[in-house]
Amino acid sequence: MFKTLRPAGNLPFRFASRSCRGRQAYHVVGNVARRRDGVAPPPPKDPVAYEKEIYDKGLRYERPRFTFQTTKWQALAEERMSAEAKGYVVGNAGDGETARKNSEAFAKWSIVPQRLVKTDGLPDLSVDVLGQRHPFPIAVAPVGVQRIFHGEGELASAAAAARENVPYVMSTASSTSIENVAEANGVGVRWFQLYWPTNEHNDITASILQRAKASGFTTLFVTLDTYILGWRPSDMDNGYNPFLRSDNIGVAIGFSDPVFRSKFKAKHGVEIEQDLHTAASEWTGTVFPSLSHGWEDIKFLQDNWDGPIVLKGIQTVADARKCVEHGVQGIVVSNHGGRQVNGGVGSLGMLPRIVDAVGDKLDIFFDSGIRNGADIAKAMALGAQMCLVGRPYVYGLALGGEDGVSHVLKSLLGELELTLHLAGIQSASPEHLNREILIREDQL
Numbered sequence: 312m313f314k315t316l317r318p319a320g321n322l323p324f325r326f327a328s329r330s331c332r333g334r335q336a337y338h339v340v341g342n343v344a345r346r347r348d349g350v351a352p353p354p355p356k357d358p359v360a361y362e363k364e365i366y367d368k369g370l371r372y373e374r375p376r377f378t379f380q381t382t383k384w385q386a387l388a389e390e391r392m393s394a395e396a397k398g399y400v401v402g403n404a405g406d407g408e409t410a411r412k413n414s415e416a417f418a419k420w421s422i423v424p425q426r427l428v429k430t431d432g433l434p435d436l437s438v439d440v441l442g443q444r445h446p447f448p449i450a451v452a453p454v455g456v457q458r459i460f461h462g463e464g465e466l467a468s469a470a471a472a473a474r475e476n477v478p479y480v481m482s483t484a485s486s487t488s489i490e491n492v493a494e495a496n497g498v499g500v501r502w503f504q505l506y507w508p509t510n511e512h513n514d515i516t517a518s519i520l521q522r523a524k525a526s527g528f529t530t531l532f533v534t535l536d537t538y539i540l541g542w543r544p545s546d547m548d549n550g551y552n553p554f555l556r557s558d559n560i561g562v563a564i565g566f567s568d569p570v571f572r573s574k575f576k577a578k579h580g581v582e583i584e585q586d587l588h589t590a591a592s593e594w595t596g597t598v599f600p601s602l603s604h605g606w607e608d609i610k611f612l613q614d615n616w617d618g619p620i621v622l623k624g625i626q627t628v629a630d631a632r633k634c635v636e637h638g639v640q641g642i643v644v645s646n647h648g649g650r651q652v653n654g655g656v657g658s659l660g661m662l663p664r665i666v667d668a669v670g671d672k673l674d675i676f677f678d679s680g681i682r683n684g685a686d687i688a689k690a691m692a693l694g695a696q697m698c699l700v701g702r703p704y705v706y707g708l709a710l711g712g713e714d715g716v717s718h719v720l721k722s723l724l725g726e727l728e729l730t731l732h733l734a735g736i737q738s739a740s741p742e743h744l745n746r747e748i749l750i751r752e753d754q755l
């Protein structure tokens with residue numbers, strides 16, 4: 312039912328590239344990516360191999376650089392961040408009720424392990440999503456302004472995603488241009504997230520989509536819940552909106568966009584660089600226009616994007632059904648990590664009924680509250696096909712750039728793999744990982 316861009320199993324090896332620090336340089340031979348030394352990229356490592364590596368080093372009294380305790384990442388990262396950056400990533404809408412419910416929703420479900428399930432290996436974590444087979448059931452969620460967390464920002468996280476064989480979803484609010492992120496992501500799978508300008512700026516939207524396409528982004532995620540930033544007390548206390556600053560952070564995509572640049576010049580008679588303050592404010596108003604689009608506007612995106620379209624921010628069955636009616640290929644059941652609407656429902660709570668209504672008609676991603684491997688297992692058992700990891704990788708970025716993000720992704724996947732294995736769940740496919748393996752705590 313969706314337009315498959317390439318046969319399952321093929322990675323988008325169309326673009327020659329090198330990672331941000333030249334660590335892993337690739338070029339293209341035919342349809343196959345090869346490292347510059349002529350060697351094809353290695354197949355994805357088993358995530359549990361990371362554990363073995365750590366214990367082997369421990370025999371030589373070498374301690375790991377980053378903690379494996381997922382609950383400690385936030386506090387450690389906070390020590391490294393400015394008050395503004397910390398307020399921006401940790402903060403939520405209002406007093407954080409929605410964000411709390413996101414986390415609490417996971418503990419309402421428990422995994423019930425089965426015994427004597429004979430297997431010939433560790434569980435297969437691969438999943439089919441949007442017509443492609445992916446080795447792991449997670450993707451890196453779109454997060455903007457990453458240079459406020461680490462100097463290398465999106466370049467580091469896009470490189471880490473490629474290194475770990477996990478798709479990278481690039482935000483419109485990135486502090487690095489589309490083209491540079493694509494280069495850092497190299498042979499990785501990359502998807503683009505749109506903050507959607509009003510119809511008056513359809514020319515700018517078309518330009519962004521065209522640039523994303525040309526840079527090898529294959530799927531379009533359209534975020535529907537953030538036409539204006541939520542009421543975020545932590546940012547207001549700091550008087551901090553990263554987009555309004557004239558430091559190029561949060562506005563990189565606009566400032567590098569030829570259509571936005573020429574419209575700015577026509578209106579103000581100067582280049583962006585001659586009036587950064589006005590340009591930052593105008594770009595912010597373009598991508599956060601304060602008002603929502605309507606369902607009828609989806610057609611414009613379909614006319615201007617020839618790959619799968621995924622609508623992010625869906626929380627109701629009615630909206631999920633409208634997504635099917637409008638012919639998009641996927642949805643992200645998400646409440647933006649509780650950053651937009653306070654007093655809201657935990658995202659995981661809405662997942663099962665949305666899956667029951669539309670799960671056989673489109674692909675379902677999930678985010679908001681994923682903090683460890685067991686959380687991923689539960690969301691998938693409830694019907695998500697892939698989970699987006701948000702804040703945890705931002706903490707990894709703050710703690711150690713590309714290596715920090717890699718560590719977080721590997722840790723989550725390692726825990727997921729052993730959780731499934733020890734619960735007698737043979738794979739991440741719905742045949743094995745489904746509601747049968749869960750029980751509701753209130754039924755105990």
Ligand SMILES: Cc1cc2nc3c(=O)[nH]c(=O)nc-3n(C[C@H](O)[C@H](O)[C@H](O)COP(=O)(O)O)c2cc1C
Binds near residue numbers: 399400453483646
């Ligand atoms: C600092 C930060 C920036 C974000 N920026 C974006 C963004 O630019 N575009 C977007 O669609 N979602 C953005 N999100 C939301 C994430 O994509 C995701 O929905 C959210 O982080 C999930 O919640 P969790 O991190 O609490 O699990 C952002 C989230 C955070 C924490």
